[in-house]
Amino acid sequence: MPISGSSSVQAARQVLAARLREMCKDAGLDGKRLAQACGWHPSKVSRISTAKTSPSADDIRAWCRACGREDRTDDLIASLRAVEGMWIEWRRMERAGLRRAQEAVLPLFERTRWFRSYSSWLVPGLIQTYGYTEDVLRAVQRRRVEIDDVADAVAVRMERQRVLYEGHRRFAFLVEESVLRNGLGEADTQLEQLEHLLTVGSLPNVSLGVVPTRLSRSRMAVEGFWIYDAAQVNVELVSGYLTLTQPSEVRAYADTFAMLADMAVYGAKARALITAAMDSLG
The missing domain is CATH 3.30.870.10 (Endonuclease Chain A)
Structure with a gap:
C-alpha cells in the first residue's frame, strides 16, 4: 500500500504492526526465526513489524502460520483491508x-x-x-x-x-x-x-x-x-x-x-x- 502522510493512516498501520509483533512474541519467535519460517529475508520482518512496509494478505497468512495462530488470519486481513481503505x-x-x-x-x-x-x-x-x-x-x-x-x-x-x-x-x-x-x-x-x-x-x-x-x-x-x-x-x-x-x-x-x-x-x-x-x- 502506498504511504500516505496522514497520521490517521500511519496510526492504523502501526496498530496492525503492533498486533503482528505481539503475535510473534507470544509464539516465542524472534525476527530471524520468523523470517526463516516464512522464507523471507529478516529485513522484511523488520519493515513489517515497524510499519515501514505494509504487509500483503499473503504475508499475514504466512506470519500467522509461522506463529501457529492461523485462527487470527481472517481478523488481521480484515484489519489490513481497513487500513488500505484509508488511502486509495x-x-x-x-x-x-x-x-x-x-x-x-x-x-x-x-x-x-x-x-x-x-x-x-x-x-x-x-x-x-x-x-x-x-x-x-x-x-x-x-x-x-x-x-x-x-x-x-x-x-x-x-x-x-x-x-x-x-x-x-x-x-x-x-x-x-x-x-x-x-x-x-x-x-x-x-x-x-x-x-x-x-x-x-x-x-x-x-x-x-x-x-x-x-x-x-x-x-x-x-x-x-x-x-x-x-x-x-x-x-x-x-x-x-x-x-x-x-x-x-x-x-x-x-x-x-x-x-x-x-x-x-x-x-x-x-x-x-x-x-x-x-x-x-x-
Whole structure:
C-alpha cells in the first residue's frame, strides 16, 4: 500500500504492526526465526513489524502460520483491508470503471446527517447538473480510466442527489469564487450549472457560501474536502482518495471549514457573485 502522510493512516498501520509483533512474541519467535519460517529475508520482518512496509494478505497468512495462530488470519486481513481503505490511489479505486467508484460512497452519504463540503476547483458533486457532471467525469475518464462507463457513472451520481431532499439532513457548501468562472465544458453547461446553484442555494436545509476573490485573505484556498457529520473527512488529491477518521485530523478540517465559512458571503451577496459569473458568459 502506498504511504500516505496522514497520521490517521500511519496510526492504523502501526496498530496492525503492533498486533503482528505481539503475535510473534507470544509464539516465542524472534525476527530471524520468523523470517526463516516464512522464507523471507529478516529485513522484511523488520519493515513489517515497524510499519515501514505494509504487509500483503499473503504475508499475514504466512506470519500467522509461522506463529501457529492461523485462527487470527481472517481478523488481521480484515484489519489490513481497513487500513488500505484509508488511502486509495485513483488507479486502484477506478480500475473497474467510474460507476463502481461512485456507488462505493453511497452508504456513507445515506448514513450522514450533516454534510460540509469545500471546493476550490469544481462545483461539489451533490449540487452538480447532469451536463456538468458528464463533463467532469468524462475528463477523469480520458485522463486515467480505461473503461468508458461515464454515462452509468453520471446516472449514479444524479441518483445520489436524492439525499438532498430525503430525511433530516443539513448541507453546508463552500466554493471559491473562481469555481463560478471555471468549467470543463461549454458556456451553456456552465450557465445551467450556475442557475442550478441559485436553485439549490434556496433550499431550507442548504447553506451555500461563496468565498470572494480578494487580497489580504486570512486563509488561502486549500484542497477540496468533505466532512461527514463529525466522524470522517474525505480529501481528493491528485494521486488518490484520502479518508481521515482520527479526531484531531477531523477537527483540523472542521476548523479550516469554519475559517473559510467566516470569509464567505451568503444570500443576496452570494447570488450577486453567481449572477455576475452568469453575465460574464454572455
